[in-house]
Amino acid sequence: MWRGGGPDHRNGVKDQAPAFNGQWSGYGQETMHFSIGRHGNGSNVLYFDHSVRSTRSIKQMWTLKWHRSYQRHGFERTKKFPAWLGN
Secondary structure, three states, X not given: OOOOOOOOOOOOOOOOOOOOOOOOOOOOOHHHHHOOOEOOOEOEEEOXXXXXXXXXXXXXXXXXXXOOOOOOOXXXXXXXXXXXXXX
């Protein structure tokens, strides 16, 4: 479904929330590719250490530490999410 993944809070296109569950808008929308409501509207995340953990909601994807410089504290509260994600 995606070519890789590089969520970037500094680039609005790469850090967009999907307008609907499963939305695909091309390879440039990085965070959108991981934001698919499954498993009780959460998602399973595979980490580099081979562990798998579940998110409680899709909005939690913006609280994960995707890389060293990814800003996660506070941003998920100021970001505007579509209604299907439960604003």
